[in-house]
Amino acid sequence: MNTNTAPDFIRARIAADLAAGKNDGRLVTRFPPEPNGYLHIGHAKSICLNFGVARENPGGVCHLRFDDTNPTKEEVEYAESIMRDVRWLGFDWGDKLFYASDYFERFHAYAIELIKMGKAYVCSLTPEEIRAYRGTLTEPGRDSPYRNRSVAENLDLFARMRAGEFADGTHILRAKIDMASPNLNMRDPAIYRIRKTSHHRTGDRWCLYPMYDFAHCLSDAIERITHSLCTLEFEDHRPLYDWFLDTLGTPYHPQQIEFARLNLTYTVMSKRKLLQLVHERLVDGWDDPRMLTISGLRRRGYTPAAIRNFCELIGLSKKDSRIDMGVLENCVRADLDENAPRRMAVLKPLKVIIDNYPDDLVEELTAENHPKRPELGTRQVPFCKEIYIERDDFLEEPPPKFFRLAPGREVRLRFAYLVTCQAVERDPKSGEITALHCTYDPKSRGGTAPDGRKVKGTLHWVSARHGARAEVRLYDRLFLSEDPEADKAVDFKQNLNPDSLTVLSDCWLEPSLGQGAEGQNYQFERQGYFYADPASASAAKPVFNRTVGLRDTWAKERGRD
RNA sequence: UGGGGAGUGGUCUAAUGGUAAGACAGCAGACUCUGACUCUGCCUAUUCGGGGUUCGAAUCCCUGCUCCCCAGCCA
Numbered sequence: 001m002n003t004n005t006a007p008d009f010i011r012a013r014i015a016a017d018l019a020a021g022k023n024d025g026r027l028v029t030r031f032p033p034e035p036n037g038y039l040h041i042g043h044a045k046s047i048c049l050n051f052g053v054a055r056e057n058p059g060g061v062c063h064l065r066f067d068d069t070n071p072t073k074e075e076v077e078y079a080e081s082i083m084r085d086v087r088w089l090g091f092d093w094g095d096k097l098f099y100a101s102d103y104f105e106r107f108h109a110y111a112i113e114l115i116k117m118g119k120a121y122v123c124s125l126t127p128e129e130i131r132a133y134r135g136t137l138t139e140p141g142r143d144s145p146y147r148n149r150s151v152a153e154n155l156d157l158f159a160r161m162r163a164g165e166f167a168d169g170t171h172i173l174r175a176k177i178d179m180a181s182p183n184l185n186m187r188d189p190a191i192y193r194i195r196k197t198s199h200h201r202t203g204d205r206w207c208l209y210p211m212y213d214f215a216h217c218l219s220d221a222i223e224r225i226t227h228s229l230c231t232l233e234f235e236d237h238r239p240l241y242d243w244f245l246d247t248l249g250t251p252y253h254p255q256q257i258e259f260a261r262l263n264l265t266y267t268v269m270s271k272r273k274l275l276q277l278v279h280e281r282l283v284d285g286w287d288d289p290r291m292l293t294i295s296g297l298r299r300r301g302y303t304p305a306a307i308r309n310f311c312e313l314i315g316l317s318k319k320d321s322r323i324d325m326g327v328l329e330n331c332v333r334a335d336l337d338e339n340a341p342r343r344m345a346v347l348k349p350l351k352v353i354i355d356n357y358p359d360d361l362v363e364e365l366t367a368e369n370h371p372k373r374p375e376l377g378t379r380q381v382p383f384c385k386e387i388y389i390e391r392d393d394f395l396e397e398p399p400p401k402f403f404r405l406a407p408g409r410e411v412r413l414r415f416a417y418l419v420t421c422q423a424v425e426r427d428p429k430s431g432e433i434t435a436l437h438c439t440y441d442p443k444s445r446g447g448t449a450p451d452g453r454k455v456k457g458t459l460h461w462v463s464a465r466h467g468a469r470a471e472v473r474l475y476d477r478l479f480l481s482e483d484p485e486a487d488k489a490v491d492f493k494q495n496l497n498p499d500s501l502t503v504l505s506d507c508w509l510e511p512s513l514g515q516g517a518e519g520q521n522y523q524f525e526r527q528g529y530f531y532a533d534p535a536s537a538s539a540a541k542p543v544f545n546r547t548v549g550l551r552d553t554w555a556k557e558r559g560r561d
Numbered sequence: 562u563g564g565g566g567a568g569u570g571g572u573c574u575a576a577u578g579g580u581a582a583g584a585c586a587g588c589a590g591a592c593u594c595u596g597a598c599u600c601u602g603c604c605u606a607u608u609c610g611g612g613g614u615u616c617g618a619a620u621c622c623c624u625g626c627u628c629c630c631c632a633g634c635c636a
Binding site for chain 1: 562563564565566567568571572573574575576583584585586593594595596597598599628629630631632633634635636
């Protein structure tokens with residue numbers, strides 16, 4: 001699918017490193033999520049990169065490492081969902097599962113080393129004071145009054161911090177770097193803060209926890225990661241990443257390389273905002289099919305292959321960009337077109353009575369499961385005098401180029417018969433069309449007339465006497481504007497699309513779809529791809545989620561008037 | 562008027578001093594028992610602007626502009 005064979009700048013660099021014999025020819029990457037939320041499509045890009053690069057190179061390895069250094073935000077539920085999602089996407093970390101929290105003792109030892117070198121100190125300023133001392137983007141910061149505490153005093157204080165003698169926020173351990181650095185990250189950044197919170201893995205063993213900048217580079221070094229790939233916003237953390245490792249003289253010094261994170265139109269990607277949508281119940285949980293989380297996409301009916309292909313297609317660079325949602329949609333269409341079995345389902349039913357069809361006759365007609373893959377076989381679909389067709393497939397006054405059903409017009413019922421509309425039945429009060437009367441050509445069984453006459457329109461249908469009733473959920477984009485976060489003055493939730501979910505509860509499925517379809521992808525012919533919602537398996541009637549509609553040039557044509 | 566990044570068709574990505582390529586979108590058509598799929602053709606960039614070096618510049622130099630990130634005891 002991706003015809004552009006040129007490697008991206010990261011793969012090119014890795015290839016060069018490998019060719020130059022760097023890192024003894026090893027290649028080790030890592031995917032380092034914080035277990036503070038569910039994975040989304042943006043993480044998929046990183047997962048495909050890190051695991052992909054490892055898979056592509058002989059001997060390459062990718063670690064899954066939980067960056068669990070902040071117990072106030074992290075939960076096991078998240079860690080579990082992350083593992084499930086990475087696996088579902090088709091990647092395997094083997095026995096390379098790590099937790100930053102497993103290194104807490106080593107981090108602590110490194111911190112003490114820093115103190116002994118005179119490169120770290122306990123600062124007892126309040127958070128507000130620290131901010132004031134930090135200076136601004138254009139003014140240098142000022143040294144903390146605690147900056148010159150003796151090594152002995154720092155050691156003592158740090159020990160007492162660990163022992164739990166101090167309350168949250170009263171002291172932190174800081175690196176002693178340069179309060180005048182133009183890079184704010186270098187103005188004596190925090191290394192350890194006190195958090196009397198129990199951790200999802202270490203319980204109450206610790207009351208002080210390392211900061212990201214300290215923990216991440218050390219974790220990478222401990223695991224002997226060769227290429228530490230992260231997003232652009234960490235670019236100006238790289239000097240700090242390098243400072244810690246150089247200052248401590250770790251046996252190994254990984255290379256951090258940054259790339260642009262994924263943005264998509266009509267959605268938000270930050271975990272913080274997704275969490276808000278979940279907590280404020282604006283969506284139906286992390287796996288709401290409108291969410292661009294991995295679990296949401298899964299429940300929507302996306303396939304791992306489609307997501308992987310998408311990640312490959314969009315490329316990799318350092319340029320801020322926003323990918324059109326249509327690209328993602330095309331990727332599932334492509335996968336499902338090839339792999340999803342076809343079925344017929346009527347979403348907005350209109351009854352059709354075939355007047356010249358025997359009252360009690362039921363015929364089992366043969367329908368192919370996939371037009372291009374005969375090996376996927378056929379199925380039998382019952383046909384009788386009363387059927388449903390799609391309301392949109394009939395128009396009393398058809399406009400030009402409309403070649404579906406209309407009074408006096410003949411169309412084909414897919415895999416069945418040619419029928420001609422003879423009369424319209426309507427509600428005398430409302431005038432609403434309640435049913436159509438048609439006649440069929442008995443000689444057109446299967447869908448072709450022996451005289452070879454052509455009909456332009458083919459409609460899908462379901463037997464009104466045999467079909468299974470179902471609920472179908474149609475999803476539209478979650479937000480109204482391409483970039484819901486564009487206007488910083490407006491809450492992004494103001495941009496939510498009120499019509500992002502449409503529930504159709506009077507849908508009719510061909511009988512083969514009535515039960516046991518959960519977790520299956522189908523194409524409902526002429527409509528789109530649908531996924532039998534596993535979360536609704538116990539509902540009274542089957543529930544199908546629309547993954548994505550078929551490309552609809554007729555709708556486009558209509559949209560022009 | 563600090564620091565770090567980035568600017569190539571509508572959108573992504575490639576071309577790494579040798580004369581702008583691919584994909585998606587769009588448009589037109591062919592095919593069709595899915596107005597799908599597939600196929601064909603077309604369209605859109607003198608590469609953010611301005612200078613310079615060079616036989617030759619998207620690539621190198623100078624200069625200007627625009628956008629993104631950084632002032633958490635978040636990651």
